[in-house]
Amino acid sequence: METTDQTTKLEHLGHTLGLNAAEVARAKRSAKNIIALAIVSGAFIALGRFLMPGGPVGLYYTGVSIKDFGLLFSGWF
Amino acid sequence: MASPSPQTKVMIMRSPWVPVSVVWETTLRCNMRCMHCGSSAGTMRADELTTQEGLTLCDDLSDLGTRVVSLMGGEPFLRDDWLTFARHIRDLGMDVTMMSNGYLIDDAAIAQLRTIDPYAVTISIDGGTEATHDVIRGKPGSLTRCFDTLDRLTHAGIPATVITTVQRCNYRELPQLRDRLLGCGIAWQIQMAVPIGRFPRTEMLSAEEFYSVALFIASLKQTYSRKELPVMGAHNFGYCSQVLPNIMLFPWLGCQAGLSALGIHSDGAVSGCLSLPPAFSEGNLRSRPLKDLWNDPTAFSYNRGTSKDALSGTCMDCRKGARCRGGCLTVSYALTGACHGDPYCLRRLEQQLRLREK
Numbered sequence: 001m002e003t004t005d006q007t008t009k010l011e012h013l014g015h016t017l018g019l020n021a022a023e024v025a026r027a028k029r030s031a032k033n034i035i036a037l038a039i040v041s042g043a044f045i046a047l048g049r050f051l052m053p054g055g056p057v058g059l060y061y062t063g064v065s066i067k068d069f070g071l072l073f074s075g076w077f
Numbered sequence: 078m079a080s081p082s083p084q085t086k087v088m089i090m091r092s093p094w095v096p097v098s099v100v101w102e103t104t105l106r107c108n109m110r111c112m113h114c115g116s117s118a119g120t121m122r123a124d125e126l127t128t129q130e131g132l133t134l135c136d137d138l139s140d141l142g143t144r145v146v147s148l149m150g151g152e153p154f155l156r157d158d159w160l161t162f163a164r165h166i167r168d169l170g171m172d173v174t175m176m177s178n179g180y181l182i183d184d185a186a187i188a189q190l191r192t193i194d195p196y197a198v199t200i201s202i203d204g205g206t207e208a209t210h211d212v213i214r215g216k217p218g219s220l221t222r223c224f225d226t227l228d229r230l231t232h233a234g235i236p237a238t239v240i241t242t243v244q245r246c247n248y249r250e251l252p253q254l255r256d257r258l259l260g261c262g263i264a265w266q267i268q269m270a271v272p273i274g275r276f277p278r279t280e281m282l283s284a285e286e287f288y289s290v291a292l293f294i295a296s297l298k299q300t301y302s303r304k305e306l307p308v309m310g311a312h313n314f315g316y317c318s319q320v321l322p323n324i325m326l327f328p329w330l331g332c333q334a335g336l337s338a339l340g341i342h343s344d345g346a347v348s349g350c351l352s353l354p355p356a357f358s359e360g361n362l363r364s365r366p367l368k369d370l371w372n373d374p375t376a377f378s379y380n381r382g383t384s385k386d387a388l389s390g391t392c393m394d395c396r397k398g399a400r401c402r403g404g405c406l407t408v409s410y411a412l413t414g415a416c417h418g419d420p421y422c423l424r425r426l427e428q429q430l431r432l433r434e435k
Contacts, residue, residue, distance in 0.1 A: 006432050010292065010320070013285060013430075017293040018252045027296035033322040041328040064309055065174065065197030066236045066264045068326055 094381065095142040096339035096371060100149060100176075100351050103131070103159065104343050107151040109178050110215035111203070112280070113242050113270035115352050115407075118151045125343040128158045130363070132165050134341065137367040139169040143339075145196055149176035149351075151343070154186060163193045172196035176240075179223040180216065187233050197264070198230055199238040205253025213247060227263060237263045240311075244270040244280045248290055255297065259306050267294055268311035269421065273352060273411050284426050290314070291423055295321040313405040317397040318423035319433050331402035335359075335377025349377050352407040379406065379416050390418030391425055 007025075014024040106121035107114075126134065138146060146166050153159050154177055166173045173193060179200035182190075190198060200223050204210030210220040230237040239258060243251070251267070258265050269287065272278035282290065290310075297308045299322075310324040317329065334340075334349025334357075341347060345363045346355075347370050359376045370376060379387075385399045390413060392403040403409055404419025412420055427433045 006320070009430065009432055013289045014292050014296065016286070016289045017249065019293065019296050023296045023300060024292065026299045027292055028320055029295075029318070029322040037323050037328060041330075064199075064238055064264050064266045064307075064311075064326055066238065066262065066307055067196065068264070 094336050094371070094377075096138065097143065097337040098145050098147070098333075099138055099143050099339045099341065100147045101134070101341040102150060102343045102351055103148050103153045103162065104151040104156050106155050107178070108155065108180060108216070109152070109219070111178075111201075112213050112215070113203075113244055113274075113276040115271065115274040115276065116151075117274040121151070122342075122344045126345055128161060130345070131158065131162050134362065134367065135162065135165045135169060135171075137362075139171060141368060141371055143171055145172040145174060147174040147176050152178055152181065154181040160189050160193070163195070167193050174199065177201075178214065178216075178219070179226040180219055182226045182230070184229070187229055187235065190230075190235055191233055195235060197236045197238045199240050199266070200227055200230075201242065202239045202254065203242055204247045205250030205257070209247050209250055213244075224257070227261070231262055238266060239263055240266045240268065242268050242270045243282060243290055244276070245282060245286065246280060248282060248286055251290065251293055255306065255308075259301070262304070263307075265306065265308040266311050267308065267314065269313050269408075271313065271352065271405075271408050271411050273354070273407065278412075282421075284421075284429055287421055288423070288426050288430060288432075291318070291321060291324055294324040298322070298324060313408050313419075313421065316401050316404050316419075316422050316424060317395075318427065320427055321423060329401060329404075331400065332380060332404070332406040334406055335380045339371070347371075349380060350407060354410065383417065388417045389413065389415040390420065392418045392422070395424065397424065 010024050011021050014027070102116065104121050104125055105116060105118050107118035110119055135146070148159060148162060153175060163173045163175070174196045175190070175198045177198065177200060202210060202220065202223050203213045204220065207220045211217050227237050227239070241254060267290065269282060270276050270280070272281055291314060294308060294310045294314065297306055309326045312325070314324060315329045334353065338350060339347070340349065340351035342351065345361045347359045347362055347367065348357050357379065359370050362370065383402060388398045388403050392398050395401070403417025404422050406416055408421055409416055409419040
């Protein structure tokens with residue numbers, strides 16, 4: 001639940017790293033990325049079940065590559 | 078009928094897990110003395126794997142289904158045979174990532190790297206200013222040299238990544254790093270320094286500082302396209318926030334140590350993650366074949382077959398606990414002494430910092 005207190009607190013936290021109010025507001029999750037994350041999570045879980053437990057999430061540990069920034073990282077979730 | 082030998086039993090009960098991603102500490106020797114180094118790198122271990130043992134390890138990983146092998150250290154470019162390993166990994170059809178501090182990558186090394194088409198070459202940059210980066214790394218002039226290395230890597234068409242490990246003394250310089258990396262076509266991974274190795278707990282981010290960094294990453298993701306600034310939080314930046322979108326590369330599905338991730342120490346010790354303490358070691362590939370270690374039904378028990386009952390701390394009452402499994406095992410163990418209860422969880426911090434109602 002969004003409240004004035006939450007907004008103020010987030011702006012305070014963001015200010016530490018030079019974020020303005022608009023940037024903080026934009027950083028919060030939205031209906032678009034909540035839905036997209038649910039879909040992608042479901043796909044990952046299904047892949048894990050059918051192909052291997054955990055699946056490609058192990059790639060977290062390699063150090064990311066520019067090659068990983070495809071569809072999954074286009075700002076949708 | 079005679080009962081099957083232990084080795085046969087292991088084969089019969091072959092593990093359904095696959096070490097998709099393997100991080101191999103090829104040597105503990107390092108030319109830097111970073112204050113946050115989790116393995117206290119500097120001097121090589123007494124009995125590091127030989128070239129032949131390393132090549133056999135690559136064969137075994139290929140047989141197990143590994144897709145990416147990350148060669149790290151210490152400093153992997155200090156091993157004379159790094160290219161032999163990298164080339165063999167590529168010949169076996171796996172990808173290879175080099176994880177380096179960037180100081181030793183000269184033009185000759187870049188020419189060699191081009192021949193193996195690496196998945197990525199990651200360079201650690203821990204500050205937006207020389208004063209900060211060079212002090213953290215214990216190497217004067219290293220920031221300038223790292224950026225020079227990055228320029229030459231990108232110019233050579235090699236995928237380059239910057240890994241920034243944030244702690245109290247450098248997190249405020251993230252905006253400066255952002256400005257330097259914007260539009261450079263370099264991936265940027267931000268991770269939290271954890272009090273293991275020689276990193277003192279007093280220098281760790283506070284809850285508020287940690288959340289500020291998460292908010293910063295979320296803001297970058299929403300502000301810039303992936304071409305402008307491909308940035309992500311690493312595996313210890315989460316989880317399950319109710320305020321921020323996912324800031325990692327993939328949705329968080331729990332610690333993967335021993336499930337789809339594997340760590341190999343330079344002396345052959347095997348563990349699910351290189352950051353875990355020796356108590357989590359599964360043995361040594363010199364005394365038991367890697368395939369047997371991986372496929373042993375009793376191995377990696379801290380992650381394989383765990384249920385919600387294994388959660389600790391406030392994770393026990395979290396409705397995301399079954400999927401999240403308590404965040405990063407290393408952070409959880411280092412800070413609480415228990416598994417599956419990482420206190421640096423966005424969801425938990427949002428309650429603690431009163432960013433949402435309980």
